[in-house]
Each structure stands twice: as structure tokens, then as C-alpha cells.
Amino acid sequence: xxxxxxxxxxxxxxxxxxxxxxxxxxxxxxxxxxxxxxxxxxxxxxxxxxxxxxxxxxxxxxxxxxxxxxxxxxxxxxxxxxxxxxxxxxxxxxxxxxxxxxxxxxxxxxxxxxxxxxxxxxxxxxxxxxxxxxxxxxxxxxxxxxxxxxx
Amino acid sequence: xxxxxxxxxxxxxxxxxxxxxxxxxxxxxxxxxxxxxxxxxxxxxxxxxxxxxxxxxxxxxxxxxxxxxxxxxxxxxxxxxxxxxxxxxxxxxxxxxxxxxxxxxxxxxxxxxxxxxxxxxxxxxxxxxxxxxxxxxxxxxxxxxxxxxxx
DNA sequence: CGCATTCACTTAACATGTTAAGTATCTCTG
DNA sequence: CAGAGATACTTAACATGTTAAGTGAATGCG
Numbered sequence: 001x002x003x004x005x006x007x008x009x010x011x012x013x014x015x016x017x018x019x020x021x022x023x024x025x026x027x028x029x030x031x032x033x034x035x036x037x038x039x040x041x042x043x044x045x046x047x048x049x050x051x052x053x054x055x056x057x058x059x060x061x062x063x064x065x066x067x068x069x070x071x072x073x074x075x076x077x078x079x080x081x082x083x084x085x086x087x088x089x090x091x092x093x094x095x096x097x098x099x100x101x102x103x104x105x106x107x108x109x110x111x112x113x114x115x116x117x118x119x120x121x122x123x124x125x126x127x128x129x130x131x132x133x134x135x136x137x138x139x140x141x142x143x144x145x146x147x148x149x150x151x
Numbered sequence: 152x153x154x155x156x157x158x159x160x161x162x163x164x165x166x167x168x169x170x171x172x173x174x175x176x177x178x179x180x181x182x183x184x185x186x187x188x189x190x191x192x193x194x195x196x197x198x199x200x201x202x203x204x205x206x207x208x209x210x211x212x213x214x215x216x217x218x219x220x221x222x223x224x225x226x227x228x229x230x231x232x233x234x235x236x237x238x239x240x241x242x243x244x245x246x247x248x249x250x251x252x253x254x255x256x257x258x259x260x261x262x263x264x265x266x267x268x269x270x271x272x273x274x275x276x277x278x279x280x281x282x283x284x285x286x287x288x289x290x291x292x293x294x295x296x297x298x299x300x301x302x
Numbered sequence: 303c304g305c306a307t308t309c310a311c312t313t314a315a316c317a318t319g320t321t322a323a324g325t326a327t328c329t330c331t332g
Numbered sequence: 333c334a335g336a337g338a339t340a341c342t343t344a345a346c347a348t349g350t351t352a353a354g355t356g357a358a359t360g361c362g
Contacts, residue, residue: 004192005208008267008280009170009185014210015283016163018290023160024320033320033347034160041155051311057156059164064348066312071347088310088357116159119289124282129159131279132166138270139169175350184317184350202341215318217342222317239327239340306361313354324343331336 022116026108030101035060035068036077037105040094043078044102048093050083077101173267177259181252186211186219187228188256191245194229195253199244201234228252 004010020034027037038058043049049057055065069092072078077098083089094102117125155161171185178188189209194200200208206216220243223229228249234240245253268276 003196004189006280007264008276009167009174010189010210011280011283012163012167012170015286016160016167017210018287019160019163022290028321035348038155038161045154052309059161059168061349061351062311063313063350067348070312086310086358090311113158116290120286124285125159128279128282128286129157129162131275131282132162134275135166135271135279136169139173139267179351186318203339212319212321213341214320214343218318221342237328237340241341304362306359308359309357311355311357314352316351317349319348320346322344325341326339327341328339329337332334 019116022112023109026112027105030105032101032105035064036072037109039065039068039072040077040098040102043092043094044099048091050089051092054092072098170267173263174260177263178256181256183252183256186215187223188260190216190219190223191228191249191253194243194245195250199242201240202243205243223249 024034027034032040035058038060039054042054042057046057051062051065051069054060055062058065060068069078069080073080075097076095078092079095080090080092083091120128174188175185178185183191186209189211190205193205193208197208202216202220203213205211206213209216211219220229220231224231226248227246229243230246231241231243234242271279
């Protein structure tokens, strides 16, 4: 059987871990996990969003997001209000404190990202991300065809 | 700020998720999680290993591995015995049942991997893994230099 | 309208990720 | 050979991943 340490999932896992290892300590200094940081960043970019939309953007599953939003709200980093037109929906937005926290973390985060880019090479990094995007795309279509098969 | 949906960590996360989404259903049919499967594969390749060695091979942290081994042992998929020379160490190996289970899952797993390779292209896949390895390598050296800085 | 279905989210349950602390064993030094 | 420190795990505590089930609100259809 193929040496599993060289399998694609393992390669991706190790590469991602190598990258995140650079960020985690700094985020931790500010009491943020990787996922919480993702949510704040997503919210900072779009002002307000429904939970489902946020889940898609931050690439989190609903249940994870539900928990994290509860915690972030308790820490006053985000705000929620239920939409008037549809009581099921709740609009989430980043709070002033959230913005302040982001401002505190963003420089370090950018610096780390710049260092990674410098080490790996900007051109190579772009190539890598291009390939990752293609991989994602060519596998995403699997599900569509599977669904088609079942119809 | 850089659009975070196009950040390297997100690219890696989405790509990996796209890949694992192909495997998870089949593993689930056999009552295995991704990590349990990694451990069984690692063990099948090396006969017996110490826990620490296994953690490195399967890219799991000690505590996760500890729990998973407890569960796999309860299911009689692995066996352990403490080393005679060093009572702290325990040697882990795959059981007959474990081998049987692997034999049942491996064909599907290989088929899925082959399909991914076909879709993405064998050459491109090799290139991608090469780049991922380089990324891992150039970031791993960070820690060494950090340690050096502190000395 | 009535009511089954869908929808947007939340809760629940179990497994893993992550860091810190605990335990037993070993090793090395004085 | 005693006792400090290192080693190999394990346990604990908290956060997230993953799937299934639950809840309340909207929708569509007879």
C-alpha cells in the first residue's frame, strides 16, 4: 500500500499545520483561537452577515459557529440582532471592541504572513494557491455528479 | 486587509476538506474516523511502534493518540505491551482483526485516491505535493532560528 | 385557512485538537 | 546509591469538528 505519510491528505495537513504554527502563538496572546480570528476577520470585511453566510465565508460548520458566536458575544466582540423581516435569521456584526482587538492583532498577523511569503517566495505561493484552488474545484464537482447518479 | 478567504491557511484548509470529504463516508461505513484510519495504516506499515514514534508518523499529538489507542484497543483492532527494557514505553501493533479491517477498507480507499489522481492529474498532484513539502520545510526552519534567537 | 414541509439556526453527543499538569519510570550525577 | 532532572506516556480541561436531532419561524399547497 502507498506510503501514507506521502498521501495527499497528510501533505495538506502537515503543510497547514506548519503554517498555523506560525500564527497560533500570537493569536493566543490575544486570547483568540484560529477560528475566532477567522470569524472576526470575516465580519470586519462585510459589516453584518447572517449566520449561514458567515459559516460559508469562515468555512465553519453551523454547530461550531453557533458555539463560537455565543462565546464571542459573551466577550462583547460581536453583536447580534434578529432580522425583522425573518425572525429565524440573526444578523451578526463585529463590535467596537472587536474592531479594536482586530487592530491590535492585524499588524503581527500581516507580518507573519509576509515572512512566510518571503521564505517561500511570492511567486511560488501564488502558484501553490492556484493549484489548491484547482484541486478544490475538481473535487467539488464530484458531489454534483454523485447526486446526479442517484437521480 | 488581505481578503482572508484567499489566505494560505484557508486555501490549505479548503483543499484538505475537499479531499477528505471524498474519504470520510467510506471510512464511516466501517466505523472509522480519519485519525483512526491513519493510525491503522501507520501500524500496518511498521509492525510495532512506540507511542511517541506512532504520534510522529501519524501526525497526531500525544493526548489525541492516547485516547484513540484506548478506543482502538477496546475494539481489539490493536494490541499493546509494555517494553521489557523500559517500562515507560509501550509497543503498539495492529491485531489480526485490525489487519482484516484494513483489508476491507483499503480497496475503496485506493480507488478514491486513484479517482482524485485522475481528476487532478498525476503530474500536477506530484507537483503539488512537492510544493507542500517545500512549504513545510521552509517553515520548519523558523523554529530552529527562533530557538537560536533565544540563545 | 390548516398543516406538512422547508428553513435558519441551536443543542446534543461523541471524537479530536491543543495546552498544561500529572504519573511512573529511567538516567545521570554527586 | 540517593535524589534531581529527563522521558514516555496519560489525564484533564477547554475548544472545535462532525453528524444527528431539536426548535421556532416562514412557506407552499390543497
